[in-house]
Amino acid sequence: MIMKACIFDLDGVIVDTAKYHFLAWKKLADQLGVNFTYADNERLKGVSRMESLETILKSGNITLGEQEKEELAAKKNNWFVEYLDNMSANETLPGVVSFLDDLDNNRIWKAIGSASKNAVLALRKIGLEDRFDLIIDGTMVSRAKPDPEVFLKAATGLGLAPGQCLVFEDAHAGIQAAHNGKMKCVGVGNPDILGEADVVIDSFSNINWKTILKLLNTR
Numbered sequence: 001m002i003m004k005a006c007i008f009d010l011d012g013v014i015v016d017t018a019k020y021h022f023l024a025w026k027k028l029a030d031q032l033g034v035n036f037t038y039a040d041n042e043r044l045k046g047v048s049r050m051e052s053l054e055t056i057l058k059s060g061n062i063t064l065g066e067q068e069k070e071e072l073a074a075k076k077n078n079w080f081v082e083y084l085d086n087m088s089a090n091e092t093l094p095g096v097v098s099f100l101d102d103l104d105n106n107r108i109w110k111a112i113g114s115a116s117k118n119a120v121l122a123l124r125k126i127g128l129e130d131r132f133d134l135i136i137d138g139t140m141v142s143r144a145k146p147d148p149e150v151f152l153k154a155a156t157g158l159g160l161a162p163g164q165c166l167v168f169e170d171a172h173a174g175i176q177a178a179h180n181g182k183m184k185c186v187g188v189g190n191p192d193i194l195g196e197a198d199v200v201i202d203s204f205s206n207i208n209w210k211t212i213l214k215l216l217n218t219r
């Protein structure tokens, strides 16, 4: 099937907000007295806010009521939004803008498929809000990755079949979501972590659409 669209995860693919999620969760974990490392954070990538909180509470053997959990999630989000507010266009990940330009030249549709409820804010901060034909984010879905809902909604919104869409992801849960939706997936980052993707690139530096098609066809 001919690829007609790219669906990009946001955090860790378009912009390095993953480090801010880590810093905000770390602050909360420290307050709760829960040990939380950079490696632990890997499991939270692409996972919804509430599920991330549940994971941290579980690792500290902490049981809380719904309202307390809502308060902690809101606290974390306020710290995260503070970091986002200070973010600028130079935090866009390397090669992203020229890759988007190349997709335009090749008439490939571009969508965002992010679990984040702050996706539009993050895109606005780096000046890329208007570069996508469609944005599906955490405010529009009810099931978190690895459920394919976010990517399937993007495909439907573009009027395309899943097989015509290629997902770009930096997280284990996101790659599973793409595959659960019958979409091919390019992992962006460390091949040791993203090995189950169809193809892995370390970044968009020196990557164009032709290279991606070649990599997909020759693997």
Ligand code: B16
Pocket: 009, 010, 011, 012, 021, 044, 045, 046, 047, 048, 049, 052, 077, 113, 114, 115, 116, 117, 118, 119, 138, 171
């Ligand atoms: P928020 P993505 C995900 O975004 C992040 O990777 C994940 O760490 C975060 O918990 C989730 O969004 C929810 O974000 O708290 O801002 O709604 O990678 O799917 O773009």
Ligand code: MG
Pocket: 009, 010, 011, 012, 013, 045, 046, 169, 170, 171, 174
């Ligand atoms: Mg991500």
